[in-house]
Amino acid sequence: MTKKISKLRPRAITPKGFRDYFGAEVVRRDAMLRQVADIYFRYGFEPLESSAIETVDALGKFLPDTDQPNAGIFCWHENNDWLALRYDLTAPLARVYAQYQNHLPTPYRRYSMGPVWRNEKPGIGRYRQFYQCDADTVGSASMASDAEICAMLADALEGVGIPKGEYQVKLNNRKILNGVLACAGLSEQAQRDHVLRTIDKFDKVGVDGVMQLLTSGRLDESGAYIEGVGLRQSQAEAIIAFLTSGECNPDQILDELRTIIGTSEVGQEGIDELKKITELLDIQGYGPDQIRIDTTVVRGLGYYTGPVYEAELTFDITDERGRQRQFGSVAGGGRYDNLVQRFTGQRIPATGVSLGVDRLLTALDIKSRRNSDIDGPVLVTVMDRERMQDYQKMAVELRNNGVRAEVYLGNPKSFGNQLKYADRRNAPVAIIEGADEKLRGIIQIKDLVLGKEIAKTATVGEWRQRPAQFEVPRNELVNSVKKILEQGI
């Protein structure tokens, strides 16, 4: 019988691939996104919060008349429409721009931050709902737009706490890549794509690896044989020359590229565009230590049409296998021209960047090694449940002086439970006022952070100068607590 009842109870569980975010996780993400938003706003970008639900038709890419109507997205049939949750922030931007074209300023520069949903197989650290943070300029063909996005990206990274020298915005142009491929005599699209995907591996496999992959093939670390693109040695060398164009100043790189590209018109156009961008960045004071040309940047195929950029964090981390490596990419973007066209038939130039919110949060975690435990509230314990007013008054005093504080609201019978609660909340300080203290006009202040430290160390001696619990007159509550919070450990 009991079993039958319990069977009727729903399971308290998030659907597969979804999760909840608690306390410090929410605070930290909000703080980071706010810092980014402030910078984007100061550049004159407008926030846009589009509807989370779109028609499948407007989202494009995924259409309900394929075998699997919901491949990649969450969608359902509603009256006569197929509705779906947005899977990114760019498709909704295209829809918004097409819908409000006559009301929006041109160019339309906007940023968007919010969850997107993917109906994909979840994995470790891969969820089916996650945050994106995009900034795009729609309706401007000017290279100044691309330069602006790169500058803004550098500012955003510094703004959230990645100092100069620990990140790098890398800049390339798909037209140059196309020029190089043309020079090498590659005209077939499938072969070009294969070459581009190979170039994209440059960071991992280096010059020799790419050389092998472009020609006959390569034996992988794992022992697997990766088939080559099948280029002739001379073709592959031209591409390698391009990929290894020096790390010197932009003008030299651009000159070198001009020689490599030769007569390819599209290639020269790409170099001109890159030149304009680097000139604009230079005058704004962005040096190659912040933003520099990197000919190995490729980005997604069949999407970008001109400048492409990628932000990498360059500080070292230890990976799962215990090896030192750079943290890697946290943002990417570029120029794309055919997103709005789907709706209006007009080719509208656009360029934009997307920040990897979770990646960047992880990076900030590693960098700061911050102890998120310090965020807990001061806990006013309840020694006498008839004097709730006295305790509430203390919390009010603390809060009015800017200190996060609360009164214990559970059953106060067990003081042990109150301290256990304080521990779970990461409370830095507990206040105690029993009948005896009340009579004497004092309160006990328990420094919980120090208490934990003392508990960790073998000898108490070194802490003798600073006891983890002490008494002060009641009217010194606020000052004493503030002093503890300020001094930390």
Added chain:
Amino acid sequence: MTKKISKLRPRAITPKGFRDYFGAEVVRRDAMLRQVADIYFRYGFEPLESSAIETVDALGKFLPDTDQPNAGIFCWHENNDWLALRYDLTAPLARVYAQYQNHLPTPYRRYSMGPVWRNEKPGIGRYRQFYQCDADTVGSASMASDAEICAMLADALEGVGIPKGEYQVKLNNRKILNGVLACAGLSEQAQRDHVLRTIDKFDKVGVDGVMQLLTSGRLDESGAYIEGVGLRQSQAEAIIAFLTSGECNPDQILDELRTIIGTSEVGQEGIDELKKITELLDIQGYGPDQIRIDTTVVRGLGYYTGPVYEAELTFDITDERGRQRQFGSVAGGGRYDNLVQRFTGQRIPATGVSLGVDRLLTALDIKSRRNSDIDGPVLVTVMDRERMQDYQKMAVELRNNGVRAEVYLGNPKSFGNQLKYADRRNAPVAIIEGADEKLRGIIQIKDLVLGKEIAKTATVGEWRQRPAQFEVPRNELVNSVKKILEQGI
């Protein structure tokens, strides 16, 4: 043929009942929610951001085996689960608490802010996606929790800009209502609910109206006849006596209520609870001008089990029909005990409040009559497209000094288009530097806000002291712009 192609194009449109939020709308809501979050956080509440998607099973209330599986919610079948978008923030809280009970502190005090989705008929100002902002304490039976929520609600209203005297948190207790109904000899649930729904109309129809509705019925303003509950005169009088318990100090009201309630045990219990709450609020310095007992507050039926509260804004507005009336309710909540029980079988006490985000934003709009036009960026116009660097440098200087600024990135050929763009962006200032200005080392500063004012007034005379466009040396760019922004109109 053209027609055929255009037919293939998707329509750029939000699904019915959904909308996008642009610029100032997003900024203002974010700012308000941040102010509220800061206050909730200072009280020791933790943020929680639960998954937007839940199993239909976990959401409860709506079950897929009814005739219409998606009545009220957006849901779809996914592998073996029915998934749905959350329709509020309380159902997910119950699921989270049941799922993480052993990891969360008890009591668990959390706030949540975010969109919820309702599959309901949209109407004017009624969308199928909207924001909620909730704070709840789960696992505390103490009246101090309810007092805390009321205090926090008052603080939040003042925090976002509703001054003391222009809002009122009204407090009641369902147990007292139940006591009154018991005293009046009403035992049948349907009849009790009918009486409660009638009491809820007190604000609208007053003493006489409620008297009529409780007894024989009432002729509506519109001429429609509303059937009465059918109580005897003496029963109705007891209820009216309760509803009109004086507006004097809490102790007097409570004494008066004790007399009315008589021997009803549940009623007396309700009065005791109310007394504890008002005592706690009194000691924390909240007067009846902020939070007071109001016996006419009912709130949702079949949900609340003890204290209920509601926040009303008391300043006058002019409604659609041109009549003066109070702005009305912007928040409500109370104590509920059976939400977590669905999952665990345990009865867990809980109390909480929900802010009406859109209502409160509307109220702030009315109160401040704020001109959101002032948010636009300073626009650096492009007079010579070869000197993009010069213009970018100006924008950088402005931004580095905290001024929101941008360079025009559209086609600069038509200066008129640039000014039209400035107008759409609500730019307060435009900067102009043509070849002549460059040569003379000066820039033109166009005060666009003042320009608009001058255009509105008939005589230019009164503005003679302050021209809408003037020139300054190039190196005075930042100071001159800041001066204009500070002085306003």
